Amino acid sequence: xxDVLAPDGRGLKHVAVREYVRSLVTGSAPGSPAPSxxxxxxxxxxxxxTVRQAMDALxxxxxxxxxxxxxxxxxxxxxxxxxxxxxxxxMSRRGLLAESxxxxxxxxxxxxxxxxxxxxxxxxxxxxxxxxxxxxxxPMCLEDAYLNEVLLPGFLQSGMPTxxxxxLDGRGLRPTWAEDSITADRATPEEATLLEVDEGASVLRxxxxxxxxDKVVEVSRTVYRADRFTLWVQLGHDx
Amino acid sequence: xxDVLAPDGRGLKHVAVREYVRSLVTGSAPGSPAPSxxxxxxxxxxxxxTVRQAMDALxxxxxxxxxxxxxxxxxxxxxxxxxxxxxxxxMSRRGLLAESxxxxxxxxxxxxxxxxxxxxxxxxxxxxxxxxxxxxxxPMCLEDAYLNEVLLPGFLQSGMPTxxxxxLDGRGLRPTWAEDSITADRATPEEATLLEVDEGASVLRxxxxxxxxDKVVEVSRTVYRADRFTLWVQLGHDx
DNA sequence: TAGTGGTCTAGACCACTAT
DNA sequence: TAGTGGTCTAGACCACTAG
Numbered sequence: 330x331x332d333v334l335a336p337d338g339r340g341l342k343h344v345a346v347r348e349y350v351r352s353l354v355t356g357s358a359p360g361s362p363a364p365s366x367x368x369x370x371x372x373x374x375x376x377x378x379t380v381r382q383a384m385d386a387l388x389x390x391x392x393x394x395x396x397x398x399x400x401x402x403x404x405x406x407x408x409x410x411x412x413x414x415x416x417x418x419x420m421s422r423r424g425l426l427a428e429s430x431x432x433x434x435x436x437x438x439x440x441x442x443x444x445x446x447x448x449x450x451x452x453x454x455x456x457x458x459x460x461x462x463x464x465x466x467x468p469m470c471l472e473d474a475y476l477n478e479v480l481l482p483g484f485l486q487s488g489m490p491t492x493x494x495x496x497l498d499g500r501g502l503r504p505t506w507a508e509d510s511i512t513a514d515r516a517t518p519e520e521a522t523l524l525e526v527d528e529g530a531s532v533l534r535x536x537x538x539x540x541x542x543d544k545v546v547e548v549s550r551t552v553y554r555a556d557r558f559t560l561w562v563q564l565g566h567d568x
Numbered sequence: 569x570x571d572v573l574a575p576d577g578r579g580l581k582h583v584a585v586r587e588y589v590r591s592l593v594t595g596s597a598p599g600s601p602a603p604s605x606x607x608x609x610x611x612x613x614x615x616x617x618t619v620r621q622a623m624d625a626l627x628x629x630x631x632x633x634x635x636x637x638x639x640x641x642x643x644x645x646x647x648x649x650x651x652x653x654x655x656x657x658x659m660s661r662r663g664l665l666a667e668s669x670x671x672x673x674x675x676x677x678x679x680x681x682x683x684x685x686x687x688x689x690x691x692x693x694x695x696x697x698x699x700x701x702x703x704x705x706x707p708m709c710l711e712d713a714y715l716n717e718v719l720l721p722g723f724l725q726s727g728m729p730t731x732x733x734x735x736l737d738g739r740g741l742r743p744t745w746a747e748d749s750i751t752a753d754r755a756t757p758e759e760a761t762l763l764e765v766d767e768g769a770s771v772l773r774x775x776x777x778x779x780x781x782d783k784v785v786e787v788s789r790t791v792y793r794a795d796r797f798t799l800w801v802q803l804g805h806d807x
Numbered sequence: 808t809a810g811t812g813g814t815c816t817a818g819a820c821c822a823c824t825a826t
Numbered sequence: 827t828a829g830t831g832g833t834c835t836a837g838a839c840c841a842c843t844a845g
Contacts, residue, residue, distance in 0.1 A: 342815075365830065376816045378617065381831090389628055397831045398823035408745055410649045413804050506647055506804040513752035513772040513794035531770060533752040555752035562801055565652050565745040567781075582833075604811065615835045620812090636812050637842035 342375050346383035349373075354392065354403045363393055363401040391567075407567040413504045413539060415494035416462050416472065416551075425464040427491075432523075433459040434489055436478065443475045446538050446548040454478040456485060458493075461523055468524045469557055474549040493547065502546045504539035511535050511560060516552070524554050531555035581614050585622035588612075593631065598644040602632055605640070630806075646806040652743045652778060654733035655701050655711065655790075664703040666730075671762075672698040673728055675717065682714045685777050685787040693717040695724060697732070700762050707763045708796055713788040732786065741785045743778035750774050750799060755791070763793050770794035 346369055354363055364372070369380045384401060387393040394404035420427035437457045444451040456476040462469050474493060476484065480502060490496040497503055512534050521528040532552045539547040553560075585608055593602055603611070608619045623640060626632040633643035659666035676696045683690040695715040701708050713732060715723065719741060729735040736742055751773050760767040771791045778786040792799075 341813095367830080376818085378817095379815060382814080384831095385624070395831060396824090398829085399825080400830055410803060410805065504804070505806065507802070509801045509803065511750055511772070511799040511801065512797070513770045513792075515770055531752045531754055533750070533772075553752075558751070560750040562748045562750065562803070563746070564649060564748065564801070565743070566649065566805075567744065580833080606811080615837085617836095618834060621833080623812095634812060635843090637810085638844080639811055 342373065343379050343382040343386075346373055346375065346380055347386050350383065350387060351392065354387075357403045359403050359405040361403045363403065365400055408563075409566045411563045413494075413507045415492060416470070417492035418494065420464050420469075423464075426466070428463040428466070429460045429491065430463070431458065431460050431489055433457060434485060436485060439475070443548060446545070447475060447477050448545045449477060456481065458489070464557070467557065468554065470551050470553040471520055471523055472549055472551040474547055476547060477545065480544060480546060497541065497546055502541040502544065504541050504546055506540040508538045509535060513555070514552075520552055524552070526554055526556070533558060533560060535560065581612065582618050582621040582625075585612055585614065585619055586625050589622060589626060590631065593626075593642045596642045598642050600642045602640040602642065647802075648805045650802045652733075652746045654731055655709070656731035657733065659703050659708075662703075665705070667702040667705070668699045668730060669702070670697065670699050670728055672696060673724060675724060678714070682787060685784070686714060686716050687784045688716060695720065697728070703796070706796065707793065709790050709792040710759055710762055711788055711790040713786055715786060716784065719783060719785060736780065736785055741780040741783065743780050743785055745779040747777045748774060752794070753791075759791055763791070765793055765795070772797060772799060774799065 350363055350369070354361065363384075366377055366380045366384065369375075369383075370377050373380070384393060384395075388395060388401075388404075391404055391407040393401050395401050414422070416429075417427045435457055436454055438452045439447065439449050439455045441451050443449075443455060444453060447453075447455060449455070456474075456478050458474045458476065460472050460474075462472055476493075478484070481500065484496075494503065514532055514534050515529045516524060516526055516532045518528050520532065521530060524530075524532075526532075533555050535551045535553060537547065537549050537551075538545060539549075589602055589608070593600065602623075605616055605619045605623065608614075608622075609616050612619070623632060623634075627634060627640075627643075630643055630646040632640050634640050653661070655668075656666045674696055675693055677691045678686065678688050678694045680690050682688075682694060683692060686692075686694060688694065695713075695717050697713045697715065699711050699713075701711055715732075717723070720739065723735070733742065753771055753773050754768045755763060755765055755771045757767050759771065760769060763769075763771075765771075772794050774790045774792060776786065776788045776790075777784060778788075
C-alpha cells in the first residue's frame with residue numbers, strides 16, 4: 330500500500346495514536362489497562378510498528394508501563410526532583426501570602442564574584458535587585474539578586490514584577506538548573522533591623538546560581554530568618 | 569528471510585548494535601558523528617528498524633542526538649540532579665578525610681515521629697545509630713540515623729560499616745529519593761561539647777528521609793557546625 | 808544530487824501470561 | 827489456547843542538509 334498519509338496530510342499517525350492513548354489514560358488509576366497494540370492497529374488502520382512508536386513515547390514519558398505477556402498499563406507516577414522555584418511560588422505552596430518591598434533596583438557594574446557567577450566579565454552591566462520579602466506580613470528574608478542585563482533588555486524600565494521567576498518564564502528563561510549553597514549564620518546589624526529580629530539571631534544563608542539551558546539567568550544571595558523558615562529540598566528521581 | 573537470530577541464539581540484535589555504537593562513541597567529544605543508520609544496517613546485516621531501536625535507546629539515554637538531514641551525533645552530556653550521597657562520599661568529594669565515632673548503636677522501639685517518617689507503626693523495632701563525624705580530624709557533625717530493622721536483618725550484629733550508604737548499596741537499598749529539610753539554629757550544650765564549639769554556636773540542622781524505591785531506608789537528623797560546613801545542592805535537570 | 812533521519816507498511820516468530 | 831508485548835524483516839516515500 331502506498332503512503333497516502335493521514336487525512337491532515339502530515340505523516341504523523343503515531344502522534345495521533347499517542348495522543349489518543351494519552352487522552353484515554355490520563356486520569357486513570359495506575360494499573361488500569363491501556364488498549365492493546367493490536368487493538369489500536371485495527372482502530373487506526375496502521376501498522377503495529379506505528380502503534381509501538383506511539384506507545385514507546387508514552388512509556389519513556391513514564392505514563393505507561395509494559396508487562397510482557399499481560400499488556401500495557403498506566404504506570405505509577407514517577408517521582409522527580411521538584412522544579413526550581415522562587416520565593417513567591419514557594420510561599421504560595423506553603424499557603425502563605427508573599428509580599429516584596431524593593432529596597433534597590435539598579436544597573437551596576439559586576440564585581441569579580443558576581444561576574445564569575447554570572448559567567449560575565451568584571452565591569453559588565455548587571456541588574457542588582459534587593460528586596461525585603463514578607464510572608465503573611467512578617468519579614469521572612471532579604472534577597473539580593475543579580476541578573477545579566479543583556480538577557481533582560483528593558484527589565485528595569487518595564488516596572489519590577491512581583492515574581493522574578495514568572496518574569497523569566499515570560500521571556501523563555503525559566504531556570505531548569507540551579508546550584509545552591511546553604512549555611513547557618515547570625516544576622517548582621519543591618520539584616521537584623523530589616524528582618525525585625527535581634528542582632529545575632531540565627532539566619533539561614535542561601536546562595537543560588539540558576540541557569541536556563543546554558544545561560545546563567547540569576548545569581549542571588551538570600552538571608553532567611555531561621556525562626557520563620559525551613560528549607561525543603563527533594564533530591565533524586567525514579568529510574 | 570526467516571528469523572535465524574543472532575549467533576548467541578537470543579533475539580537481541582538491537583542490543584548488539586546498541587552496545588557497539590555505545591563503545592564507539594563513549595569518550596568521543598560531543599558533536600562527533602555516530603555511524604549512520606544505513607551504515608549499521610550493512611555492517612550488522614539487520615533491518616533499519618532494528619538499528620533505529622538500538623539508536624533510540626541511546627538517544628533516550630542522552631548519549632546521542634539526532635539531527636534530521638545531517639546525521640546522529642554524540643550529545644552534550646545532560647546535567648542531572650546529583651545522586652544522593654551520605655557524609656562519607658560528600659567529604660571525599662570535598663577532599664576531606666571522613667571519620668566517624670559511633671556513640672550509640674542499638675535496637676529501639678520507634679517513637680511517633682520516627683515511626684511516621686519510616687512508615688512504620690509506633691513501637692516497631694528500629695535501629696538507632698548516633699555518630700560523631702569528623703573531617704580531617706575536626707568534628708563536623710553529629711548524626712542520629714534511624715533505620716528500619718526489618719529491611720536490615722543482622723545489621724547491628726554484623727559490625728557497623730564506615731559508610732551507611734555503602735552498606736545500603738550492598739543490600740540493594742541505595743537511596744534514589746530523599747526529602748531533606750534544612751534550618752539554622754544554635755548548638756545545645758550537649759551538641760556544643762561533642763562538636764567542640766561554644767554553646768549557642770551557629771549550626772545547620774539537616775533532616776533526611778531517604779527512600780530506595782518505595783521503601784524508607786533511612787531517617788536521620790544531623791547537626792553541622794556552621795563554621796565548618798556549607799551544604800551544596802544541585803537542582804533540576806536538562807530537557 | 809547523494810545522504811540523512813522521520814515515518815510507515817504488512818507481515819513474521821518468540822516467550823510469556825491467563826484461562 | 828488465545829492474547830500480549832518483544833523482536834525482526836525488507837522494503838518504501840518524505841523532508842531536510844550539504845556539496
